[in-house]
Amino acid sequence: MRLVVPVVMLVLLSTLASAYTLSSTGAQGTQPVLYGDFAAFLTLEDSADKDLNGDNDTSDRVIQYYNLRTEKTRSTAHEGKNPALFGGLLVFEDNVRMLWQYDLDANELNETKARGSSPSVFGTKVAIATAEQDVGLDLDSDGDTNDKVIRVLNADTGVVSSTRAAGDKQVMLKDYVVFETSESAANSDLNKDNDKDDSIIRYLDLDTEQVINTRITGSNPVGFKDTAIISSGSEFLLLDLVTTTTKSLGIFGNEPSLYNDLLAYERDGKLFVYRLSTGMEKALDIAGKDPSIFEGDIAFIDSDRNISILHGDDPDQDSIPDFADNCPGENNADQADADQDGIGDACDKTQDAVQNATATNATTAAKQVTAKTTANQTVQPPQEPARALPADRTALPEPVPEKPKKEDKGATFWFVVAVGLLGIGLLLYFVLPGWLNKRKKSYGF
DSSP, X not given: XXXXXXXXXXXXXXXXXXXXXXXXXXXXXXXXXXXXXXXXXXXXXXXXXXXXXXXXXXXXXXXXXXXXTTTEEEEEEEEOEEEEEETTEXXXXXXXXXXXXXXXXXXEEEEEEEEOEEEEEETTEEEEEEEHHHHTOOTTOSSOSOSEXXXXXXXXXXXXXXXXXXXXXXXXXXXXXXXXXXXXXXXXXXXXSSOSXXXXXXXXXXXXXXXEEEEEEOXXXXXXXXXXXXXXXXXEEEEETTTTEEEEEEEEOEEEEEETTEXXXXXXXXXXXXXXXXXXXEEEEEEEEEEEEETTEEEEEETTSEEEEEEEOOTTOSSSOTTTOSOXXXXXXXXXXXXXXXXXXXXXXXXXXXXXXXXXXXXXXXXXXXXXXXXXXXXXXXXXXXXXXXTTOSSOOOOXXXXXXXXXXXXXXXXXXXXXXXXXXXXXXXXXXXXXXXXXXXXXX
């Protein structure tokens, strides 16, 4: 297990290493949007200290755009706000909520004659929220002209169709328009909580022309294909537009932007990304806010209030930018991560090390258990092989035990015995006769 910690640190360091490059547009701005090779944003002339629309003052809000290929910033020379991008089409509203279209490839500006706010574009369809007072019409047929109503503009033909649904802050998708509806504007308790004080998420199915009420209290929807992300306070909810089901992502942030499987957002002044398919969040360690994501790039407002672009590298060519790739060094488009540690299975050496260490520990433990069990068992003496009984006998006679052999005392023992006997013999030879003579005299012999 001592090897596991160094391996963990090595993998984490390699994973967190710089996996992107940053470039600045050189222009201050807000409300950045990104699509393809272009980023559009709103610039206050007084902050830039430039007359961007040529009216001889620096008091306007002007729409600008940045070309990621040429790295050049250019002005549309028109006042506006809330820019929206799709392909080479830039749409924004002016100070009286009139919509304008700007062709980024041809550098041409055209007025649409449609009134609306917060445009959102997909293809040639532009979703807008039109104030009934701006057009003098009761667009939702509720008997007043006090509401904002969701409408759809065809950018090619200029035709505008009404959904007749009160709403605002809409996002245009291929088959849906997702929007936020104030219960008071709709004059209905949409989430059935016995009041009309909430903002509820609804969406229009463009195929059936049916408005679906999710009953979710939320705001600022963003979406991609059949999925929408809803802000409920600072918590993000995922809405499946096909099944009309929702779930909490368990993450928190502000200003979400969704493209494909990646959600970009800001939290505590830093940028984050979250992959829907794996449920993994990554901190980019970049100060910024209001991100807009497209494929491997993110446009955002940096700490100097400039519009900057984060370019995600993809050297392994798995169509996943390194800043969101859980295994930047290996082609792993599936982003499989069995142990959910944020490191993809394709390069998770930590997982391998832990598994090997676990297997080694298991083997060692098994050996220890076996040894302990063997030590605790009683060792039986070896048994003699059974002998066959003769046909006429029921038992064999017990073998006569052999007499134990006397221990061999060795040459030293017998030498000592011999010397002792010799000593006794000499003593008797020299001492015994004299002693006997004295005895005879003393007794009168």
